[in-house]
Amino acid sequence: MNTNIAFRTGKLVYLRTLLKSLHAETALKWMNDQEVTKYLMRVYPMTAREEEEWMDSQGRDPKNVALAIHTLDGDKFIGTIGLHAIDLINRNAVTGTVIGNKDYQGKGYGTDAKMLLLDFAFNELDLDVIMSKVLAFNGRSLAYGKKCGYEEVGRIPGWIRRQGARHDEVILTVTQERWQPLWEEYKKGL
Secondary structure (H helix, E strand, O other), rough: OOOOOEEEEEEOOOEEEEEHHHHHHHHHHHHHHHHHOOOOOOOOOHHHHHHHHHHHHOOOOOEEEEEEEEEEOOOOOEEEEEEEEEEEOEEEEEEEEEEOHHHHHHOOHHHHHHHHHHHHHHHHHHOOOEEEEEEEOHHHHHHHHHOOOOEEEEEEEEEEEEEEEEEEEEEEEEEHHHHHHHHHHHHHHH
């Protein structure tokens, strides 16, 4: 790992800025992989131009922070994570994560990345609450959210249609107060 470029370093991953030259081609494959996108709100195919324009736009808007997730072991790009719609007046934001490399799904990499992002959100930006939306059939995302302190606060029945069926959208939140003890425990392993 090149420690000069790490924004946050955890137990399994480090977060860094997205670079079109380094990340766009791989991210484009993920955004067009039905096994990955079935858990996302995006259903249309993504073009190379769209992916590159999105990456180019990162860093220009202080209300959005998108980062690449790299493994500490082998420095492999495995996903993206973001803090979006950052509202410094109401002290809240929304998160989203994609572990696009299927070999790293369900193995704690997303949890590690989320804890690092929440460290930034709560300890640097001093936000109060973070929201995440998850499709009800995405058990891995629901489980890792709960490991990071998220609780279900609502559900929109039948809101999303995937593969010919309607599914609930689950709304999760985590507060700084609820998350802080988890962070103190997490830091012991760093």
